[in-house]
Amino acid sequence: MKVTNYGHACWHIEVGGTKLLFDPFITPNELASHIDINTIECDYILITHGHEDHIADVEAIAHRTGAKLVSNFEIINWFAAKGIDNGHPMNIGGKWKFDFGTLTYFTAQHSSMMPDGAYGGNPGSFLIQTAEGNFYHAGDTSLMMDMKLIPLLMKLDFALLPIGDNFTMGVDEAIIASDFIECDNIIAMHYDTFGYIVVNKEIARSKFEAVGKQLKFIEIGESFNI
Ligand code: NI
Ligand code: MN
Numbered sequence: 001m002k003v004t005n006y007g008h009a010c011w012h013i014e015v016g017g018t019k020l021l022f023d024p025f026i027t028p029n030e031l032a033s034h035i036d037i038n039t040i041e042c043d044y045i046l047i048t049h050g051h052e053d054h055i056a057d058v059e060a061i062a063h064r065t066g067a068k069l070v071s072n073f074e075i076i077n078w079f080a081a082k083g084i085d086n087g088h089p090m091n092i093g094g095k096w097k098f099d100f101g102t103l104t105y106f107t108a109q110h111s112s113m114m115p116d117g118a119y120g121g122n123p124g125s126f127l128i129q130t131a132e133g134n135f136y137h138a139g140d141t142s143l144m145m146d147m148k149l150i151p152l153l154m155k156l157d158f159a160l161l162p163i164g165d166n167f168t169m170g171v172d173e174a175i176i177a178s179d180f181i182e183c184d185n186i187i188a189m190h191y192d193t194f195g196y197i198v199v200n201k202e203i204a205r206s207k208f209e210a211v212g213k214q215l216k217f218i219e220i221g222e223s224f225n226i
């Protein structure tokens with residue numbers, strides 16, 4: 001798997017030749033001004049919830065690539081009404097076998113409203129099991145007891161967790177979350193984009209190190225292989 005950070009909660013993950021794009025919010029993100037969305041190839045766009053900082057570039061990228069959208073029923077219908085009708089609707093706790101692997105649309109403790117005020121369904125997260133490994137994109141969420149269910153469902157190889165605090169859990173809760181999900185390979189997301197979520201990376205890393213864990217920060221535009 002090749003995992004690329006496009007900033008905030010937007011990740012590009014290539015698995016077995018299939019390209020997945022999560023929560024595209026690139027053109028409005030000043031920290032991601034060096035990323036050109038017209039260069040991004042993807043087969044699927046996975047959307048955790050309806051907030052602008054997770055869907056800003058969905059329309060442009062979906063139009064250009066023809067990628068299939070995967071999200072909750074309400075968000076898929078909202079985009080279909082805009083003419084983006086290549087969508088796969090899901091709801092919390094359901095899973096589906098796609099060509100890249102099995103995807104579960106899992107819970108997130110947050111809110112979900114579309115930019116025009118339309119109801120965005122329940123916010124979610126993604127659990128993805130592939131032949132190359134399993135991972136969790138937690139979306140925007142607090143620390144929640146549901147995370148304890150994840151090890152009963154699968155063994156994670158890595159997890160993308162929000163750490164910016166204020167709108168989601170922060171670093172201290174992410175450490176507890178990594179215990180709940182039984183995964184020590186934690187990659188940080190949802191930090192620094194806005195004033196409310198600026199994070200001191202050295203302190204965050206040292207908090208993880210103090211309990212024998214590692215928190216990884218990937219630069220925007222950088223990739224890693226797993
Ligand atoms: Ni949100
Ligand atoms: Mn957000």
